[in-house]
Amino acid sequence: MDESAVTVREARAHLADHINRAEQGSPTIITRNGAPVAALVPIADFNALEDAADELLAREAEAVLAEGGPTVTMAELLADLFTERDADRDTGRDSGRDAGAA
Numbered sequence: 001m002d003e004s005a006v007t008v009r010e011a012r013a014h015l016a017d018h019i020n021r022a023e024q025g026s027p028t029i030i031t032r033n034g035a036p037v038a039a040l041v042p043i044a045d046f047n048a049l050e051d052a053a054d055e056l057l058a059r060e061a062e063a064v065l066a067e068g069g070p071t072v073t074m075a076e077l078l079a080d081l082f083t084e085r086d087a088d089r090d091t092g093r094d095s096g097r098d099a100g101a102a
Contacts, residue, residue, distance in 0.1 A: 004026065004027060004028055004029055005028070005029040005030075005031055005036070006018070006028060006029070006030060006031070007030070007031055007032070008030055008031070008032050008037075011028070011030045011040070018040050019040065021040075022040050022041055022042050022043075023042065024042075025042050026042075027039055027040065027041040027042065027045065028040040028041075
């Protein structure tokens with residue numbers, strides 16, 4: 001296994017060390033049963049990823065609008081989001097948001 005990859009158990013046991021590594025610019029990949037499931041990364045890297053995702057979504061939205069695509073009101077958008085969230089909750093599916101929060 002790569003030196004920057006650790007199991008969930010190792011990550012728990014040495015969380016402070018991995019946080020210190022992230023502060024110094026080194027990410028840590030966390031694995032479960034040998035498969036990567038999470039990453040502890042420097043906050044600057046996380047913020048850059050969030051900014052890039054926002055930019056990509058904005059570009060996609062602008063392209064849809066430029067092509068005369070459909071628009072929705074904020075109320076319609078929120079209603080759809082809450083309906084989807086409630087359906088996920090009812091079926092026991094995790095939509096990816098707040099995953100791992102306890």
